[in-house]
Each structure stands twice: as structure tokens, then as C-alpha cells.
Amino acid sequence: MFDPREKIALFIDGANLYSAARSLGFDIDYKRLLAVFGQKGYLLRAYYYTALAEDQEFSTLRPLIDWLDYNGYSVVTKPLKEFYDQSGRRKVKGNMDIELVIDAMEIAEQVDHIVIFSGDGDFRRLVEALQRKGRRVSVVSTLQTQPPMIADDLRRQADNFIELAELQAQIGRDPSERPVRAERTPATERTPAHNNL
Numbered sequence: 001m002f003d004p005r006e007k008i009a010l011f012i013d014g015a016n017l018y019s020a021a022r023s024l025g026f027d028i029d030y031k032r033l034l035a036v037f038g039q040k041g042y043l044l045r046a047y048y049y050t051a052l053a054e055d056q057e058f059s060t061l062r063p064l065i066d067w068l069d070y071n072g073y074s075v076v077t078k079p080l081k082e083f084y085d086q087s088g089r090r091k092v093k094g095n096m097d098i099e100l101v102i103d104a105m106e107i108a109e110q111v112d113h114i115v116i117f118s119g120d121g122d123f124r125r126l127v128e129a130l131q132r133k134g135r136r137v138s139v140v141s142t143l144q145t146q147p148p149m150i151a152d153d154l155r156r157q158a159d160n161f162i163e164l165a166e167l168q169a170q171i172g173r174d175p176s177e178r179p180v181r182a183e184r185t186p187a188t189e190r191t192p193a194h195n196n197l
Contacts, residue, residue: 001138001160001162002040002041002113002138003041003112003113004040005041005042005112006040006041006042006111006112006113006136007041007042007044007110007111007112007113008037008040008042008043008044008112008113008114008115009043009044009045009046009047009104009107009110009111009113009114009115009160010033010037010045010046010047010114010115010117011047011049011100011103011104011114011115011116011117011118012041012046012047012049012073012117012118013047013049013097013100013117013118013120014048014049014050014096014114014117015050015051015096016117016119016120016141016149017117017118017140017164019149020119020141020142020145020149020164021164021172023142023145023149024060024142024144024145024164024165024168026168026172027172027173028171028172028175029171029172030048030064030067030068030071030073031071032073032170032171032172032173033171034046034072034073036167036170036171037115041112041113043099044105044107044110044111045074045111046072046073046074047073047074047075047076047100047103047135048065048068048073048074048075049074049076049088049096049099049100050065050075050076050077050096051077051078051079051080051095051096051152052065052075052078052080053079053080054079054080065077070102073142076096076099076100076103078096078099078173088182090127093152097120097122097123100116100118100123100126101123101126104126104130105126105129105130107165108130108133108135109133111135112135112136113135113136113138114135114136114137114138114139115132115137115138115139115140115162116137116139116140116158117137117140117141118139118140118141118152119141119148119149119151119154119155120151121149121151121152121153121154122141122155123154124151124154124157127139127154127157127158131157131159136159136160137157137158137159137160138158138160138161138162139154139155139160139161139162140164140167141154141155141157141163141164142163142164142165143155143159143163144163144164144165145193
């Protein structure tokens with residue numbers, strides 16, 4: 001599937017990959033993900049795309065974004081757009097498809113193999129365009145959820161489909177590795193250290 005002489009670029013649709021991994025019951029270890037694909041060829045670039053809420057003082061994504069930015073990923077963000085639907089309900093939208101497509105087309109001349117981490121069927125035309133340029137394209141998503149998280153036409157267009165569930169052992173982070181918050185005991189239950197003699 002991969003030739004060790006190939007130059008590889010990764011394109012990660014952050015929201016889509018997060019949803020797929022969560023549906024399979026695991027979290028992505030992004031350090032391990034880089035290492036795994038770095039062994040498959042010469043990893044030229046790894047892009048990560050996500051939309052961020054501007055109005056929030058602290059985004060839960062911020063620590064991840066900062067970590068990725070300092071650890072080998074090219075992070076591409078833009079603000080979430082807020083709008084109201086016809087019934088007056090507040091909605092947010094943060095589609096990063098255009099940014100991913102432009103970056104993939106720009107780097108296509110410098111790489112041999114592009115790996116897209118998304119099941120979004122909108123990327124089928126991108127895969128087709130990259131293939132016309134002579135590039136191999138792999139797509140990482142999952143068929144093992146109900147419904148499957150990969151669009152059938154995207155899976156058929158790609159040169160390779162990589163089942164995310166089969167990568168879990170290599171790139172998954174065990175939930176037990178998460179930092180555990182110490183439970184606080186009420187002050188009345190605490191005993192001074194010298195009473196434990």
C-alpha cells in the first residue's frame with residue numbers, strides 16, 4: 001500500500017477524524033499517528049484542520065491545537081460561523097473543506113502519496129483531481145459504525161481505503177492514559193497526618 005521511497009503528506013479533517021474515532025470508542029494519539037505514517041515513507045507534511053469558536057475565553061480544542069502546532073503538524077484554523085436557522089435556532093458551522101483542498105492541490109507536485117483523514121464525500125473530486133496529477137491517494141475513515149462514517153463514492157475513488165478501527169492499536173490512546181483528577185474529599189472526612197499513627 002505504501003512505498004518506503006514515497007514522499008507522503010497527511011491531511012486531517014479534525015472534526016471528522018475526532019467523530020470517527022469517538023464512534024469507535026478511542027482517542028487519537030497524534031504523536032503515534034505521526035510516527036506510524038513516518039515509517040511508511042518520507043513524511044513531508046502533516047496538516048490538521050479545525051474551526052474554533054472565537055467568542056469563548058477558553059476552547060477545549062486549544063491545548064490540542066497548541067500541542068499539534070509545536071509537534072510537527074501544520075495547523076490550519078478559522079473561526080466558527082454563527083447563524084440562525086429558519087426556526088430561529090442558533091447554529092454554528094465550521095467547514096474546512098476549501099482550505100484542505102487548496103493545500104492538497106498546492107503540495108501535490110512535491111509528494112507521491114496523499115493521505116486524507118476524512119470520510120466526507122465532498123472530497124471525492126479532490127481525490128480524482130490528485131489522481132489525474134499522478135498522485136496516489138489513501139483515505140482513512142471507518143465502515144464499522146452505523147451508519148458508516150465514510151461516503152461510499154469517496155472510498156471507491158481512493159487508491160486505498162484504510163479502516164480506522166484497524167489502526168487503533170497503532171495510533172489509539174488508551175483512555176486509562178488520560179490524566180486522572182484526584183477526587184476531593186470533604187474537609188470533615190480528612191484526617192491530619194499525625195492522627196494516622
